[in-house]
């Protein structure tokens with residue numbers, strides 16, 4: 142088959158690959174995009190968006206239960222899992238149908254299959270052979286391989302999001318974002334939910350004091366935690382259930398085991414050695430322009446790039462914006478302007494964070510003021526019924542700048558963005574405190590936190 146040449150070939154149709162392909166085509170480049178699975182990427186099809194439909198259901202049910210007998214008459218609401226699945230598909234199915242068509246309409250050639258390098262600017266996709274002046278690797282991340290016996294019995298987050306029904310007991314391996322978000326929804330269906338985390342606590346990227354409050358609340362909602370231990374074996378039983386053995390000797394029989402033990406860059410099958418592309422376990426090594434440190438014709442963005450940033454959609458978007466600029470201008474000028482990246486785990490309620498942790502702030506030379514409180518008795522929270530809530534804000538005493546903000550509770554997934562805005566643009570704590578936020582809102586609570 143003849144070799145097809147392009148100005149730019151993009152591997153992966155997630156938030157970063159899709160953006161670069163479309164911006165490059167708009168700039169007049171001859172572009173191809175390759176996708177190993179359905180067109181659309183992780184965030185839209187198997188991540189953020191479908192996940193949020195599920196966590197919204199958990200949050201709604203929890204809201205009604207918390208308000209029952211206070212704001213509304215005693216109410217009995219429940220999650221209908223198959224209804225939820227159907228509703229979720231109204232978000233994912235149009236993406237599968239429309240994504241490839243939108244690339245073609247933009248004049249982009251589309252290829253199906255897992256791309257592999259055969260030379261520094263040469264690729265193979267099945268039987269097709271492609272070459273390009275520039276190649277963007279935007280192949281995302283995949284669940285980290287699990288090394289213990291029977292690990293193949295654990296389902297992945299993709300499969301969890303497609304389950305048509307739930308068994309009576311579920312065990313999640315790992316206590317990070319994936320497990321905690323899913324576990325919180327499942328707990329609101331009344332199932333037994335077990336989280337096994339090898340670290341001292343779950344959600345290690347968030348403030349430990351707020352995590353401790355969330356864990357206590359989670360227990361009251363039916364979650365069971367086993368920390369400081371790992372799963373070391375899964376056996377399938379004759380009745381279809383799974384026997385899970387932990388390294389501390391505990392054994393549990395459950396209907397389903399879910400892998401939430403981390404994700405790694407999805408680069409192992411790209412044949413990177415053939416193209417002299419340096420990489421390690423953190424991903425493809427890139428310089429500040431998001432270009433490979435060893436192959437000047439190759440760029441990488443998003444979850445597969447070793448940019449030392451959290452693997453989140455806004456980060457992938459920012460890196461795509463930069464690579465698009467660098468490809469269009471023909472010389473390398475643009476570098477990412479990440480600013481403080483806000484992170485949210487969509488548990489119920491959510492927990493959020495931006496900037497330095499208390500530990501990082503204390504290790505830095507700055508003299509800081511740490512303000513921490515339980516806000517479950519504040520009017521905004523109490524007006525919802527009952528809910529766990531709290532905050533920790535870290536302020537540099539000399540400059541009055543906010544260097545870290547950590548929130549737990551209703552609307553924390555929204556309120557954290559006010560802190561991200563203030564921190565990125567150098568607003569001081571006094572600036573924020575003097576802003577007349579509408580009342581009564583969760584944003585107006587920020588003034589009391591400072």
Ligand SMILES: Cc1cc2nc3c(=O)[nH]c(=O)nc-3n(C[C@H](O)[C@H](O)[C@H](O)COP(=O)(O)OP(=O)(O)OC[C@H]3O[C@@H](n4cnc5c(N)ncnc54)[C@H](O)[C@@H]3O)c2cc1C
Pocket residue numbers: 152153154155156157158175176177178179181182183184185187188189190192254255256257279280281282298319407410411442443444445452453454455457
């Ligand atoms: C369950 C879950 C929930 C998440 N929730 C959130 C959230 O709430 N907020 C948030 O910010 N982030 C969230 N994330 C993370 C977010 O989805 C990623 O950070 C984001 O999708 C990364 O974008 P990307 O462009 O780097 O890659 P991806 O979106 O992963 O896209 C990469 C694409 O490349 C394709 N591909 C892989 N190998 C090849 C190959 N060899 N050839 C061709 N194509 C290939 C893949 O099939 C995939 O479609 C979540 C992730 C998961 C798994």
Ligand SMILES: NC(=O)c1ccc[n+]([C@@H]2O[C@H](COP(=O)([O-])OP(=O)(O)OC[C@H]3O[C@@H](n4cnc5c(N)ncnc54)[C@H](O)[C@@H]3O)[C@@H](O)[C@H]2O)c1
Pocket residue numbers: 314315316317318319320322337338339340343344345370371372400401402403404451452453485486487
């Ligand atoms: N709301 C969001 O923004 C969101 C949601 C889901 C996923 N994500 C992205 O996807 C990535 C992957 O999510 P994740 O939850 O799989 O990973 P994670 O890195 O957030 O958490 C994995 C957890 O599993 C634990 N672990 C690892 N191996 C273990 C083992 N063998 N036994 C017990 N515990 C083990 C780790 O200590 C860690 O706490 C996230 O880091 C994030 O980038 C983001």
